[in-house]
Amino acid sequence: MDTPVTKAPPAAPEAIVKLQGLAFAHPNDTSGRNVLAGLDLVLPRGGFTAVVGPSGVGKSTLLRVVAGLARPSAGEVRLLARPRPDRRPAALVFQDARLMPWRQVAANVAFGLEGLHLSAAERRRRAQEALALVGLAAEADKWPAQLSGGQRQRVGLARALAVEPDLLLMDEPFSALDAITRHTLQDELLRVWQKTGASVLFVTHDLDEAAYLADRVVVLGGTPARVVHELTLDMPHPRLRGALAEEVAGLRRALEQNFVGGAGI
Amino acid sequence: MKDLPAGGPPRYPVLLSAAGLAIFLGVWEATVRTGLLPPAWVPAPSAVPLALVREIRNGIWITAVGDSLSHYATGVIIGSLLGITVGAAVALLPRFDAAQAWVARLLRPIPPLAWIPFALIWFGASQTAAAFIIGVGVFWLNYFASQSAVRAVDSGLIELAAAFGQGGFFRRLWKVVLPAASPGIFSGVRSGLGQGWMAVVAAELFGIPGVGQRMTEAAGVLATDVLVLYMLTIALLYGLTDFLFELITNRAMAWTRQ
Numbered sequence: 001m002d003t004p005v006t007k008a009p010p011a012a013p014e015a016i017v018k019l020q021g022l023a024f025a026h027p028n029d030t031s032g033r034n035v036l037a038g039l040d041l042v043l044p045r046g047g048f049t050a051v052v053g054p055s056g057v058g059k060s061t062l063l064r065v066v067a068g069l070a071r072p073s074a075g076e077v078r079l080l081a082r083p084r085p086d087r088r089p090a091a092l093v094f095q096d097a098r099l100m101p102w103r104q105v106a107a108n109v110a111f112g113l114e115g116l117h118l119s120a121a122e123r124r125r126r127a128q129e130a131l132a133l134v135g136l137a138a139e140a141d142k143w144p145a146q147l148s149g150g151q152r153q154r155v156g157l158a159r160a161l162a163v164e165p166d167l168l169l170m171d172e173p174f175s176a177l178d179a180i181t182r183h184t185l186q187d188e189l190l191r192v193w194q195k196t197g198a199s200v201l202f203v204t205h206d207l208d209e210a211a212y213l214a215d216r217v218v219v220l221g222g223t224p225a226r227v228v229h230e231l232t233l234d235m236p237h238p239r240l241r242g243a244l245a246e247e248v249a250g251l252r253r254a255l256e257q258n259f260v261g262g263a264g265i
Numbered sequence: 266m267k268d269l270p271a272g273g274p275p276r277y278p279v280l281l282s283a284a285g286l287a288i289f290l291g292v293w294e295a296t297v298r299t300g301l302l303p304p305a306w307v308p309a310p311s312a313v314p315l316a317l318v319r320e321i322r323n324g325i326w327i328t329a330v331g332d333s334l335s336h337y338a339t340g341v342i343i344g345s346l347l348g349i350t351v352g353a354a355v356a357l358l359p360r361f362d363a364a365q366a367w368v369a370r371l372l373r374p375i376p377p378l379a380w381i382p383f384a385l386i387w388f389g390a391s392q393t394a395a396a397f398i399i400g401v402g403v404f405w406l407n408y409f410a411s412q413s414a415v416r417a418v419d420s421g422l423i424e425l426a427a428a429f430g431q432g433g434f435f436r437r438l439w440k441v442v443l444p445a446a447s448p449g450i451f452s453g454v455r456s457g458l459g460q461g462w463m464a465v466v467a468a469e470l471f472g473i474p475g476v477g478q479r480m481t482e483a484a485g486v487l488a489t490d491v492l493v494l495y496m497l498t499i500a501l502l503y504g505l506t507d508f509l510f511e512l513i514t515n516r517a518m519a520w521t522r523q
Contacts, residue, residue: 069427092428098421102444102520112429115436145523163429 015080016167016199017043017066022075023224024061034073034224035061041218041227043167045080048193048200050210052251053220059203062220063171066201067092081166085117090167091160095175097152099144105155106131106140112163130162131155133192150181154188161192168193170202174209183241186213190237207251211244217251221258229254308490313497316490325479330498333465333475336392337502340399341461345454347400348407352453355408356415357442369408377402377460378467385471395468395475402464403457410453414446448521451514458510462503476502 022039025032035058043049053059064070065077067090081089091112099108110127118126131137134154144152153173160168170189174182190213193200204210210217211233219229231254233247275281290310296302297309304312320326355362355369380401388394418441426432426441443450469477476495483491515522 067428069424088430094421094425096421098425100422100425100441100444101523102447111425111431111440114440115430143520143523145520159429 014044015042016045016047017041017080017201018076018078019066020076020078022062022065022077023073024058024065024070025073027071036065036072037074037224037226039075039226043199043201044216045166045199046197047216048202048214050202050204050214050217051220052204052207052210052217052255053225054255055205057220058225059205059220060171062225063092063169063201063203066090066167067169079167086122086164088112088116088163088165090169091163091165093153093156093160093168093170093173095172097144097149097156099152099155099159101144103144104140105136105142105144105147108144108155109158109162112159116163126162126164127158130158133161133195134158134188148181150177150185153177153185157185157189157192161196161198164196165198168198168200170200172204173202175204175206182209187238189213194237207248207255208241208244211247211251212239212241217247219251219254219258221255228258305487305489308493310493312490313493316488316494320491320494326494326498329474329476329479329495330502332392333469333477333499334502336395336468336473336475337399337461337465339392340396340464341403341457343396344400344403344461345407345457348404348453348457349411349450351404352408352411353415353438353442353446356412357438373405377405377464381468381471384468390472390474392473395465395473398468399461399464402460406457406460407450407453410456411446411450414449414453415442417449418442418445448518451518455507455510455514458506459503462499462506466499 019039019041022036022041023034024036025034039062051059051062061070065072066079068077068079069092079089083089099105100111103111106124106127109130110123113123113126116123128137128140131140134157136151136154136158139147139151139155144155147155153176156173174185177185186209189200202210202213215233217231217233218227219231220226221228229251231247231250293307294309294311297304297307308316317326351365355365377398380398384394384397388397422441422445423437426437431437431440465475466477466480469475470481472478472481476499480492480495483489483495
């Protein structure tokens with residue numbers, strides 16, 4: 001990868017990602033319009049940070065820049081993960097599960113392990129462990145097409161967990177699921193997060209979801225987008241879904257103040 | 266729902282198909298036996314098994330089939346591999362695509378059989394000449410099938426490969442692009458298998474040893490029973506290669522049927 005992700009020893013041990021003066025413009029857009037500009041953000045190690053904002057504001061772009069899939073046009077992305085030969089510093093969970101239909105479930109989960117310093121037996125073991133973590137150990141030999149939407153999303157999560165990332169990047173992973181499956185997977189994610197100690201950067205447009213999951217919510221707004229509001233939620237998990245009205249209302253106000261024009265929220 | 270409308274599905278379709286074939290052969294046999302058609306024009310179907318026995322006894326059948334299969338296999342394998350490779354390269358490398366675009370546009374419309382004179386000049390009436398003619402046709406089929414299959418690979422899967430450390434050209438090609446494109450590539454190979462047999466017969470009519478050459482010889486002495494025997498032989502070989510390839514495809518592409 002030739003993206004400018006600097007892997008330095010952690011300067012401040014509590015940070016996992018530092019974004020400074022980050023700007024991004026689509027490479028094919030010659031108008032010079034930035035999607036992101038002047039974006040500063042520090043993600044604490046082990047934290048669960050949610051990024052909210054209206055559709056099209058640049059949430060997914062931010063995630064792709066942090067993942068090294070898109071090159072920022074200015075500024076700096078510092079991923080402060082210790083490089084280790086049997087792990088990947090960051091892993092991504094997509095909105096569509098994005099499984100490879102020609103691989104069975106276990107082989108899909110093992111995909112990110114290929115190319116790491118692991119024997120075939122270790123890769124199998126790691127894939128099985130990750131599948132067990134998301135409750136799909138029994139489905140290892142199924143084809144993706146045989147799974148439900150919720151199961152596919154779990155496989156996508158297991159694939160990311162298998163590489164034991166320091167940073168778990170999630171791009172609206174539950175937005176295409178029905179409400180009941182979504183709630184189940186949210187609880188599973190919290191359990192996995194607490195068990196693995198990974199840092200999570202979770203993009204969503206669902207304010208209730210952000211308030212239920214995250215210990216910090218970052219609101220993106222403006223054109224080009226930057227951080228317009230931050231909210232720390234220090235209530236312990238599990239939280240009561242009905243008891244977060246005040247926090248959600250606060251987030252909604254922050255969004256609306258930055259979208260007087262009434263962009264869809 | 267007891268009364269099916271006329272033209273609805275028949276109750277015993279296999280019986281009906283067998284009856285149709287029997288009637289076809291019966292009418293054919295009758296027209297020859299009654300002298301309505303002279304045997305020099307059309308053989309009686311009952312004469313064909315006898316011709317088979319004769320051709321097997323004198324060893325010609327197995328030699329002809331062996332020769333045809335040998336240059337068929339050479340031409341199909343080389344033509345398919347080259348076509349898949351070049352087609353995938355065109356889809357993956359924009360500069361190569363641009364560089365070859367007009368050359369392909371110039372050469373592509375030439376029917377493969379139009380290469381027969383050059384094949385004979387370059388290689389003589391040899392196995393190589395036949396393999397070359399077969400390979401040319403097979404190449405273009407695979408070139409287009411593989412090109413469009415590789416172009417159609419979901420860009421989301423390419424991004425997935427990059428996100429999980431498999432973004433390098435060859436890793437991406439091997440782990441994502443080729444598997445994702447394989448259904449399209451396989452169907453290109455399959456149409457090449459059919460086109461290959463057409464080219465076999467055509468090439469051999471120009472004197473390259475094999476089934477087609479034996480047909481020319483039989484036609485010269487009006488041995489129409491032998492002619493029909495080798496027509497059916499080609500049909501059998503084509504059916505057999507197609508069937509075997511379908512077995513392989515079903516095995517390799519099990520995931521597409523889930």
